[in-house]
Amino acid sequence: MSTQATAYPLPADWRDFFALTKPRVMSLVIFTGLCGLLAAPESIHPVLAFTAILCIAVGAGGAAALNQWWEADLDAGMKRTAGRPLPAGRMDRTSARDFGVALSVGSVLLMGLAIGWLAAGILALSIIYYAVIYTIWLKPRTPQNIVIGGGAGAFPPLIGWIAATGEITAMPVILFAIIFFWTPPHFWALALFVKSDYAKVGIPMMPVVAGEKATRQQILLYALLLLPLSLLPWWIGDAGSVYGICAGVLSVVFLLLSLRVGLRQRHGEGDTMKPEKQLFAYSVLYLFALFAALVADHWLVVQGIAA
Amino acid sequence: MIDSNEPEAERKRIQRSRNRVLAALLIGFCILVYFISIAKMS
16 A cells, blocks of 8 residues: 655644544434434433444544545545545545544444443444445445445444444344445435546446446346335334335335436436436435434334324 | 744644644543443433
């Protein structure tokens, strides 16, 4: 691994350290982690709940810092990422690595001591999964990297649920699976209409390696799998009818939009790619709405308003 | 003419802002540990 970042005489600003944690990605991590915690059948003290979410967020930040430490050379070769603290030369690599390790170890220790070692263990696993298995090992080797990367984003609700209950049951595993199967159509829809530099730096993304047609077919396949999967919490009785109805409607719309993308072809360079853009925008709304419905349903059941 | 002290002043400014953020985080962490210990006891 070579170092491309130029030596910079000034120390890195705290804002650069903050940017290293990918704050925008962290907002989704916090939301899904919080939903997992709030939808769990048991509740914990608000201070401990806050600590659990903080640990999930800090752990995700640590993994993101380690990701950027490893990919500094690749980031320098892509327009979208060239302005990040490492490729822009505003920070040295050792600082980024140490910062990532400190956040990762600190978040796992705090989770273990304050919440429980099962939640801490899963948090550690999620960090290793993203920073080592995904970033270092599989991302540069397989066009299925987005599918594998989806696993990293799927951990927060699982950890949130375990933090509240202290055990792994079917429900948090289903929440994990929902995000896992949601990720490929979400990212591939984006990859179809955004011209990426990934090919330039040798990362095998699906639309580049397998072609647009195969990508569209895979989007449809994952959307098909997502429909029954999203209904599973209601089917096994861990979520009520409010969630069931919301999940059914949301997933059918997701499938219809995916169907439109899956069955069409690009009409030349002038194609506006409107169906792909609509699917991407809807996929973001879908995940937020699905998890919000899960929490709302749990609250309504607890209050005795819904069954 | 370029002021030769400019990089040094910038270095000190960055270092000061980093120290402030670090101090705020440490204080926040101490408060959190205090409330965690209270929550664990209740």
